[in-house]
Amino acid sequence: MFQFVVDVALRACDLMLIAVGMSAVYSLMKFPNIALAQYAAMGAFLAIVLQRAGLPLVPSSIVAVLIVGVVAVLLNRVLFERMLAIGSSTAMIGSLAVSMVISAIFLVIIGPSPARFNLEITRPLRVLGARITEHQVLSLGITAAAISVFAILLFKTDLGRCMRATATNNLLADATGIDTRKTKTAVVAISACLAALGGIIITMKGEVNIQTGLDLLLPVFSAAILGGLGNPLGAVGGAIVIAMAETLITNVNFGPILGQDLVFLPAAYATAGSFVILVLTLLWRPRGLFISEVKRV
Amino acid sequence: MIEVQGVRAGYGDGPDILNGINLVADAGKIVTILGPNGCGKSTLLKCIAGFVRPRAGDVRMSGTAVTNLKAHEKVRSHGVGFVPQTDNVFSSMSVTENIMLGARFVARAEREQRFEALLTQYPALAAKRNRKASALSGGERQLLSLARALIAKPRILLLDEPSAGLSPRMMHEVFEAISEIRAREGICILMVEQNAFEALHISDTAYVLSLGDVAMQGRASDLLADPAMRSLYLGGDAPH
Numbered sequence A: 001m002f003q004f005v006v007d008v009a010l011r012a013c014d015l016m017l018i019a020v021g022m023s024a025v026y027s028l029m030k031f032p033n034i035a036l037a038q039y040a041a042m043g044a045f046l047a048i049v050l051q052r053a054g055l056p057l058v059p060s061s062i063v064a065v066l067i068v069g070v071v072a073v074l075l076n077r078v079l080f081e082r083m084l085a086i087g088s089s090t091a092m093i094g095s096l097a098v099s100m101v102i103s104a105i106f107l108v109i110i111g112p113s114p115a116r117f118n119l120e121i122t123r124p125l126r127v128l129g130a131r132i133t134e135h136q137v138l139s140l141g142i143t144a145a146a147i148s149v150f151a152i153l154l155f156k157t158d159l160g161r162c163m164r165a166t167a168t169n170n171l172l173a174d175a176t177g178i179d180t181r182k183t184k185t186a187v188v189a190i191s192a193c194l195a196a197l198g199g200i201i202i203t204m205k206g207e208v209n210i211q212t213g214l215d216l217l218l219p220v221f222s223a224a225i226l227g228g229l230g231n232p233l234g235a236v237g238g239a240i241v242i243a244m245a246e247t248l249i250t251n252v253n254f255g256p257i258l259g260q261d262l263v264f265l266p267a268a269y270a271t272a273g274s275f276v277i278l279v280l281t282l283l284w285r286p287r288g289l290f291i292s293e294v295k296r297v
Numbered sequence B: 001m002i003e004v005q006g007v008r009a010g011y012g013d014g015p016d017i018l019n020g021i022n023l024v025a026d027a028g029k030i031v032t033i034l035g036p037n038g039c040g041k042s043t044l045l046k047c048i049a050g051f052v053r054p055r056a057g058d059v060r061m062s063g064t065a066v067t068n069l070k071a072h073e074k075v076r077s078h079g080v081g082f083v084p085q086t087d088n089v090f091s092s093m094s095v096t097e098n099i100m101l102g103a104r105f106v107a108r109a110e111r112e113q114r115f116e117a118l119l120t121q122y123p124a125l126a127a128k129r130n131r132k133a134s135a136l137s138g139g140e141r142q143l144l145s146l147a148r149a150l151i152a153k154p155r156i157l158l159l160d161e162p163s164a165g166l167s168p169r170m171m172h173e174v175f176e177a178i179s180e181i182r183a184r185e186g187i188c189i190l191m192v193e194q195n196a197f198e199a200l201h202i203s204d205t206a207y208v209l210s211l212g213d214v215a216m217q218g219r220a221s222d223l224l225a226d227p228a229m230r231s232l233y234l235g236g237d238a239p240h
């Protein structure tokens, strides 16, 4: 049972940072930037490349996260701002196209085989009967810390106030002396950094390949929508719900129901889980699960 | 002080909405812009505030050309406070947060003091300081937006139909608040109004726009007495 909690937490933390980033960007830019899932993979690849070049893991990761932030700001200035001037659906389709291009670039530069960090393999710990590795514990800790820092930024700093004001009412924010373009640029950078960190955390627990970004897209998008797009902290809850659904689908033994000993659904069905949740959310709670309780940002 | 010289403006590729407007608003005065719906009053205010870039002409504030400055730059460098016609509060944020957002450029020590002074001034807001702005009535929102602009100590205050949709009592209260601001702060107040009669009573001068042109202008008291003005905009004949 505790293993289930651990599995859900681990999966949720795979999705959480990217989903929070996607939601934060949406709240200011008013379009879901699909490329965020690719920024996650980009962060992981860059960190691996830097580590192979001789940098220790932590500085590699920090540099990779910052580079992704800069790339995101450039893409935003060069592409997304212009596409947004045409319309938010244009920008969303554009971000899908950018994702495909990034995938192609990965294929050319890195090739189809998966890449890993050079990490010491440690024996799994036993906690209340559940198996968990040190790296998994670390990934939970980093995710929790990143979310906390982001929440403090959002609610306790001047930049956070400007972000929330711009998200609520762009024109009035301008009329209040907030440089809304600068604020949006900051959010684009912060969310890309969150996504890149998310990608690094996923890779710490396994590997990254050219498909990773696209595989993350559906569950991350579902988590962000479930949390109410534009409500970044809602995406935390969204990620947990999606992780629960996926874990239930893959970890539950359907054997007893079917009169056999062991029947597990293939892992590929997990995706179907997030897809079903996405469709149900769009039908019944299009503004997310938490709209009445959580302050919309 | 604001000077608008020959401003032409419109939206996107659309036609000119303003066809060369000239207007002056002095410090310590209330200047009202009147005119029928759709004649370009809000567009003119947005040009002055920096949301619409004029296609021709100049906007000056205290003698400096500010025609091409962005809205947020005018707030900081020329002390512009703007209360838009609609959506003029941060609806998902609290009353306190709304006001404090206006105080970002005010020295920390002064912030609290001005905040408390404003709440004393507007008790309707004080009672709801922790409520979300979306929970306020129309009149309270108007006051909130005014308070958000005032806490920054503006030198120029642009108000777009501050009395729109208010009950007569609330409208009176808002106009009272506006003329108090002039008396107290000596700033330049430029407002767009539909309630011409009440607005002219607290104004010094007024401009009447018609389809993007200034059709009439003059001292508010003269316009109030003008028979043409009376029949067109004030809903009645001049007293005989």
Ligand SMILES: Nc1ncnc2c1ncn2[C@@H]1O[C@H](COP(=O)(O)OP(=O)(O)O)[C@@H](O)[C@H]1O
Binding pocket: B011, B014, B017, B035, B036, B037, B038, B039, B040, B041, B042, B043, B044
């Ligand atoms: N954002 C906009 N885009 C295009 N046209 C607009 C926009 N805002 C206003 N207009 C048009 O400009 C004209 C003047 O509008 P406005 O300045 O709001 O008038 P008023 O405030 O006097 O009622 C109207 O014909 C209106 O349809």
Ligand SMILES: [Mg+2]
Binding pocket: B041, B042, B043, B085, B160
């Ligand atoms: Mg108007």
